Amino acid sequence: MPKKAGLVSRRMLRILLALPLLAVAPARGSTLPQTEDLNGEVRGEKGEPIPGAVCTLTGTRPGDLPQEGLSVTTDENGKFRFPGLVAGAYNLICSAMGRQQVTQNGLEVAPGQTPFVQAVLPAEIVVRQKVEVRGQVEGISQQAAAPPATLSARQFQTLPLVQQKFKAALPLVPGVVRTPDGRINIKGIGESQGLLLVDSAETVDPVTGAFAIDVPIDAIESLDVYKSAYRAEFGRFSGGLTSIETKPPSSQFHFELNDILPTLRVKSGHIVGIADDAPRLSVTGPLLENRLNFSESITYDLVKQPVRGLPWPHNETKTEGVNSFTSFQ
Incomplete structure (x- = not known):
């Protein structure tokens, strides 16, 4: 019985020693595919190197390279390199700023060979076109503001006024109303928002905005009522404008x-x-x-x-x- 146990132990030991050899044997029989490098340069039409050019390499067989390909940038001497390529056919596209893009198809990479590719990028064709546009300027439409309503000195003498004051004549102008408290309302806006000019001098109360000076009607040459607000030549009011021009003194008594x-x-x-x-x-x-x-x-x-x-x-x-x-x- 002891002899049989020793025999079984020797057989098991031989089997365990043989397993690593069986595992290593297939690995020795399989070899990795041989790879090569693809070198090249990018130059101009006059032979000058083009640094900073972008070269993209794509494969013709699925699985050789990623679908989007491999891209490298040329160095200061215009050189580029694609390492670790399996044997097969490849397509190369090179482009640079201010240069035309160049494509080379069917570049063969064979085992034991290191191919060298030269790409010549011609200068980009610049098309200059002169366009001359002529037009005629249309006339600017000048629309004047509404003319003022004017009362003359003769009208002040003949109009049926309740009071012999210029403020009593203002309601006779269309769009001007006198309120029950005696204030003037021009086109819906009170006199506190309007402006009174006497010989181009502003004569409104600085606190209330009411007409501060009651000019005698015998001294008035003309009275103009502007019903449009925000006139550029006057300014500083948002309602109506009442402008009074007085009679000039005479050289005769x-x-x-x-x-x-x-x-x-x-x-x-x-x-x-x-x-x-x-x-x-x-x-x-x-x-x-x-x-x-x-x-x-x-x-x-x-x-x-x-x-x-x-x-x-x-x-x-x-x-x-x-x-x-x-x-x-």
Whole structure:
């Protein structure tokens, strides 16, 4: 029995020693495919090397190279190299900035050979084309703003005004309304957003924006009402514009006296006093002959307003004032 056990142990030992030999035998019989390098250079038409050119190598058989191919860049001498290629046919594409692309198909890589390829990239053809365009400039459409509404000095003398003031004449202009509190509304915008110019001088209250100066109508040569806002030549207002030009002083003496008769108050068919009076005096002439002229327009206002419930003579309020405008030239 001990002899048989020793015999079995020797056989098992021989089998275990033979297994590595069986595993190594096939490896020795199989050999790796032989590879070669593909070298080349890229030059110009005059033989100068082209550094920085991109060369892409693609295979003609599936599996030899990746589907997108292999790309390398030439060195400063225009050289490039594709190492580790199996035998077969390849296609080479080389391109560079300012050069035409060149393709070489069917490059053979054989065992035991190191092929060398030269790619010549001609200069890129530059096409210059001159295009001349001619056109005719169309005329610029110039659309003027709406003209102003104008009241002349003669109209101030003949218009049926409730008060002999220029603000009483403004509602006669289309688009101008006088509100119950006495303010002027031009095209829907109050006078606080408008502008009043007297001889090109701004004359509005800096706090309220209301018309601050009441120019006597005898001193007015013309009055213009601009109903369009944001006029470039004036500016600084968003409503209407009222522009007054006064009469220039005359070199000859002249005077006018208007509305000297008062308005009488009549009660039960009898005259009981004066209701109101607004006489106007206008004087112009030379102060220094051929040197200095002047004009003066004065308006005196008297208004008596009855107050019911109070005994006479305390049954009325009296308001009076003087408005004057002086000009020198």
